[in-house]
Amino acid sequence: DAGVTQSPTHLIKTRGQQVTLRCSPISGHKSVSWYQQVLGQGPQFIFQYYEKEERGRGNFPDRFSARQFPNYSSELNVNALLLGDSALYLCASSLEGSGNTIYFGEGSWLTVV
Amino acid sequence: QKEVEQDPGPLSVPEGAIVSLNCTYSNSAFQYFMWYRQYSRKGPELLMYTYSSGNKEDGRFTAQVDKSSKYISLFIRDSQPSDSATYLCAMKRGGADGLTFGKGTHLIIQP
Numbered sequence: 001d002a003g004v005t006q007s008p009t010h011l012i013k014t015r016g017q018q019v020t021l022r023c024s025p026i027s028g029h030k031s032v033s034w035y036q037q038v039l040g041q042g043p044q045f046i047f048q049y050y051e052k053e054e055r056g057r058g059n060f061p062d063r064f065s066a067r068q069f070p071n072y073s074s075e076l077n078v079n080a081l082l083l084g085d086s087a088l089y090l091c092a093s094s095l096e097g098s099g100n101t102i103y104f105g106e107g108s109w110l111t112v113v
Numbered sequence: 114q115k116e117v118e119q120d121p122g123p124l125s126v127p128e129g130a131i132v133s134l135n136c137t138y139s140n141s142a143f144q145y146f147m148w149y150r151q152y153s154r155k156g157p158e159l160l161m162y163t164y165s166s167g168n169k170e171d172g173r174f175t176a177q178v179d180k181s182s183k184y185i186s187l188f189i190r191d192s193q194p195s196d197s198a199t200y201l202c203a204m205k206r207g208g209a210d211g212l213t214f215g216k217g218t219h220l221i222i223q224p
Contacts (some may be wrong), residue, residue, distance in 0.1 A: 004156075033211060042119075042201050043157065045211025055209035090156055092212075100145045100164070100205065102212060104156040 002027065004093050004105035012111045013081050021076045021108045025093030031055075032074040033102065034066055035090040043090055049074055050096065078110075086112045116140050119202055119215025127223050132189040136202035136215045139183065143204040143213070146178050148187045151199045151217065160200075161187065192222045 005024045013019050025032050031050040035043035048056035049068035068074045072093075078085055088107040094100070119136045126132055134148075145164055149157035161176040163169045163185075169176045175188040185204075189196055199217040 035212075040121075040216070042117075042203070042214030042216050043212070045213070048209050048211055050209065056211050058211055088154075100147075100207075101159065101162055102147070103159055104149070106156040109154075 004091055004103055006089075006091050006105040006108050008108055009106070010109045010111075012113060015081055015083060015112055017081050018077065018079045019081060019110060021078075021089050021091075021110075022073065023076070023091030023093075023105060024073045025091075026103060029093035029095055029103075030072050031094045031096055032068055032072065033092045033094075034074070034076045035092065035104075036060070037088040037090055037107070039087075046076070081112045083112050086110060116213050117202065117204065117215040120218055121216050123219040123221055125221040125223060126192060128192060128194060130192050130222075132192050132196070132220060132222075134187045134189075134200050134202075134218050134220070136185050137183055138185075138204060138213075140204075140206075140213075141180070141183065142206045144207050145205045146176070146185050147203045147212070148174075148176055149201040149203060150196075151201055153198075157201055194222045194224050196220065197222045 033048040034046040037043040045058035047066045052068045063079045066076045090107045092104045148161040151157045166180045173190045177186040201217045202215045203212040
């Protein structure tokens with residue numbers, strides 16, 4: 001079975017631009033979460049979505065937004081990109097909103113220049 | 114003080130040794146504890162999941178949680194060069210709470 005899949009794998013954007021990252025959860029999983037991992041640090045929680053509703057939010061500015069679709073896939077949007085947004089963006093899925101067995105995808109590498 | 118503290122290493126041990134990796138935390142509300150392995154430029158891979166205090170064993174891996182001391186450990190027996198990676202501890206309170214990670218420990222197994 002396919003794991004968590006993310007696209008694109010790598011991308012380069014210019015400061016001030018907007019980016020959309022995509023995620024498909026493991027088949028049967030209804031909850032998707034997004035994390036940001038800066039080089040040398042552990043991942044930081046951005047959002048959790050379950051049944052198309054935001055169920056949790058980390059300490060990130062409003063430039064970050066996300067949504068979940070009826071097929072449980074998800075998009076993360078980041079507006080007005082800053083150099084500091086350069087990071088690995090990880091999507092994770094779990095069976096339910098309170099699921100504690102959480103599986104990660106390979107991530108999308110974003111470089112802002 | 115960060116909520117989860119983890120020594121970044123690097124930790125270098127010879128092949129076949131027992132490896133001990135540790136994290137401490139400050140938030141007593143954490144109930145669920147995980148260990149992830151992350152190879153360079155890859156996503157984290159779930160190794161172990163433990164609820165509350167106690168031990169859990171899976172093959173060469175043993176996870177221990179001591180909630181009274183706010184201390185968790187991962188032991189790797191018969192370490193192999195393929196175990197060389199960054200090991201991340203993670204924990205959460207429950208419900209829709211996101212995971213809180215340590216910085217990760219870079220482990221090197223010398224052949």
